[in-house]
Amino acid sequence: MQLTPEAAARQEQAEREPLPPHELKVWMSEQEKQDGNRLVEITSANFDHAVTILRKHSGDMQKAVEDLLSGVVDDPEEREHQRSIENFKQDFGHMFSSPQPRVPDRDIVIDLTNDDDPPLDPHTRFRATTRSPDPQWQMVRSTQAMDVVKSADDELNEVIQASYNDFAADDSEIIPPEDMSAREGNRPIALRADAAGKAYATLVIQALFHVPQVRQRCSKLLLYTNEGQKPQENPDWAIWELIEMFTALDLGELSVFLDIDLLMALQTEPLKQTDRVGRLSKDFLERIVSLLQNDLDAQNLESGLNRLFQFTYCRVHSPATGPPQTILEADLAHIVPLDITPGTPSNELVARLAQTLNTYHPDGSSDHQLIREASEMVTFEINVLSNASAGTTPEPFVFPKCIYMDEFLMANLDLANETRAAQRQLQQDIEALAEKKRNITRFEDRDTLEDLRGTIDYCERIAQYDTPERLEKLRTMSAKLKTVLGNLEREVQTIDEKVASLQSELDSVGDNPELRCHPYDLRAVLVHTGLPGRKHIYSYVHDKGTWWKTVDYTVTEVSEDTVLTDPAGLHLGAGPYMLMYSRRQTEEEMRESVQWPAYFTNRVRENNLQLLQGQTATPGATTGPAPAVVDEDAMDLS
Structure with missing residues (x-):
């Protein structure tokens, strides 16, 4: 290929010029x-400058090392860069703190001969200190092994890392065959979703x-068929799917059921990374409540009774004087x-509840x-907000095993207003005394009484006196x-007695008996540890006097204290996210x-019989759905 004279000249010029740095x-x-x-x-030189010197x-x-350490700069651009830095330091160096020069310590001589020390006072006496304790001067035995102290953040990071490492194993979709067995005694049946993202449902x-009232009311519903x-x-x-699953959970013998059709019928949304498990659970529960309550109302099954799920409420303004509006x-x-904030x-x-549902104004209004008409059960969605007080230790959210709804x-x-006013006044009196x-x-930040005792001890036992006047003064x-x-000790004792009386x-x-007529007992608690995976959300349910914990497909018995004090999720902004209470029954x-x-019930008994005989259960034993087409004569839905 023959180049034109202009192109040949450009090529010759390009060959003579050095490559740009980014191409080099x-x-x-x-x-x-x-x-x-x-x-x-x-x-500590710049990489490009170091390579330039190396090539030089x-x-x-x-x-190259000697050249770089000598400080001599040959590159014009580098000289200009250093000159700019020096000018900047000269003009603005006073605005930045410079490190203080270290004092040489080579001339310091530590004398261990004890030759120049003054003699000990022969009258020196040692005694137990009366100084108030100071955490900065705590002593430990030198023979004790000093444990490596880990911060709460270190421990938290280790837990999170371990959880992520085990995430794949935790979310395994396969249940070991030995776990697909008959349940033991009255142990509740675990219900497992077909996908980890639907485990919350x-x-x-x-x-x-x-919830006892849910079983009693929903079992009376008449189901509809389509020809x-x-x-x-x-x-x-x-x-249909929900009542069939309730039947299987009540009468089934298999330890765990796998569900597909029910979650599909309820249009269950999978939990995504950006979703709050509490909010998604609330939306899912509201969908179920709406379905069941509408059918209960349509079939007139709650005539003369409190509604199962829905209570009626209103907003009221109470003026300083006059009737409520x-x-x-x-x-x-x-x-x-x-909404709760730890700490x-x-x-x-x-x-x-009292703070959320009641607002008191300075003018007395x-x-x-x-609540106008109470329902048989009520659910609380707990939303944990971020702790605004940095450095404070979060306190767990506390909930009782029984709540009285009377004051609401x-x-x-x-x-209720009179009671709260009395409580506020007593609380203010207690805080004033404290x-x-x-x-x-x-x-x-020192104990005044301990300091006084120490001063008295000094005057009586330690202070030196060389004249009778000095002794009398002490x-x-x-x-x-x-x-x-x-006087101070008596005043403190009086304060303690008043506080105990006020408390x-x-x-x-x-404990006003007039506000304890509507007790609601805790029936279920849903908990999130704050980490991902179906094994990091679990439930506590109360059944026949016993509390049970369900994690994935594993059900274990736990104490009531475990339910009420579970610290899971405390440091991750999680924990209990849903509480279910229902009216105490006679x-x-x-x-x-x-x-x-x-x-x-007939289908469940058939599956139970197959399970007890050691045969493989039909799909209804694990999923619960009935066939799409059934014999109308055999379908007894009464």
């Missing part, structure tokens, strides 16, 4: 890169089933959302959200200090029989 790096050898990095480590000396590392269904066929459209399809008419609700006061269910009923508005005690006993001072100490009165105000109500549709 492309042709840099691996050895040159390694030597350049070594020069950077040795001299034809790859001789020794000469099966926990909601299992928890809902263990002798199982319904395939909602809401009938979802209710309704500012928002009654509406229906089932789930009560609560803040009143991090307890009833206290948070108040606003309230009140509209019929008890006046009595502040008074702190002013007496503490000064600049005795007088000691006597005055003893009088002051005695007892405060407890009695909260003995007669608890004995009320539950009659599931005969068609479902």
Whole structure:
């Protein structure tokens, strides 16, 4: 190919010019890169400058190091760069703190001969200290092995890392065959989703089933068929699947059920990384509640009774004088959302409810959200907010095994307001006394009384005196200090007695029998550890006097104290995210029989028989769904 004269001239000029720096790096050898990095480590020079010097000396590392350490700069651009730095330091160096020069310590001589020390006082006496304890001067035995102290963050990071390492194993979709066995005694049946992202939904269904009123009311529902066929459209399809699953959970013998159809019928959304498990569980529960409550209302199964799920509430303004005024008419609700912040006061269910539903104004007026007609059960969604107080240790959210709903009923508005006013006044009196005690006993983070005792001991036992006047002065001072100490101790004792009396009165105000007529017992708790995976969300359910914990497909018995004090998720902004309470039942109500549709009970008994005979259970034993087409004569849904 023949180049034009102009093109040939450009090519010749390009060949004479050096490559640009960014192209030059492309042709840099691996050895040159390694030597350049070594020069950077040795001299702290810029990499490009180090490579330039290395090439200047034809790859001789020794000469390149000497050149870089000498400080002589040949490159005009580098000289200009250093000149700019020096000018900047000269103009603005006063704005930056410079490190203080170290004082040479080579001339310091430590004398261990003890030749120049003054003689010990022969009258020196040793005694037990009366100084208030200081955590900075704690002693440990020298023979004890010193453990390596790990911060809470280190331990938390280790737990998170271990959890992520085991994530794949935790979320295995396969259940070992030995775990697909008959359940032991009255142990509840675990309900497992077909996908890990839907595990939250099966926990909601299992928890809902263990509310006694839910089993009693829902077992009376009449199911609809589509011309002798199982319904395939909602809401009938979802209710069919739900009642069949409740039947299997009640009468089945298999330790775990795998569910597909029920979650599909309920249009269950999988849990995504950005979702809050509490909010998604709330939405899922509201969908179930709406289906069941609508059918209960349509079939008129709650005539003369409280509704199973939905209570009616309204907003009321109570002026400083005059009767309360309704500012928002009654509406229906089932789930009560609560925002909590770990480490803040009143991090307890009833206290948070009172603060959320009641607002008291300085002018004496108040606003309230009140229940007009109570429901048989109520669910609380717990939303944990971030802790705004950095460095504070989060306190666990506390919830009782029984909550009295009386103070939140509209019929008890006046009595509840009077009770809360008395509680606030008593609490203020207690806090005022506590502040008074702190002013007496503490000064600049020291124990004032202990310091007084130490001063008295000094005057009586340690202080030197060489004249009778000095001795008399010390005795007088000691006597005055003893009088002051005695007065303060008596005042502190009086404060403690008043606080104990006020606290007892405060407890009695909260135990008003008129506000303890509507007890609701804890039935289920859903917990999130704050980590991903189906084994990091689990449930506690109460069944026949025993608490059970369900993690994935494993069910174990636990104590009530474990349920109420589980610290899981405390440091990860998680923990309990849903609490289910229902009205306390009488003995007669608890004995009320539950009659599931005969068609479902027959299918469950068939599967139980196959399981006990050692045969493989039919799909209904694990998934619960009935066939799409059934014999209309055999379908007894009564």
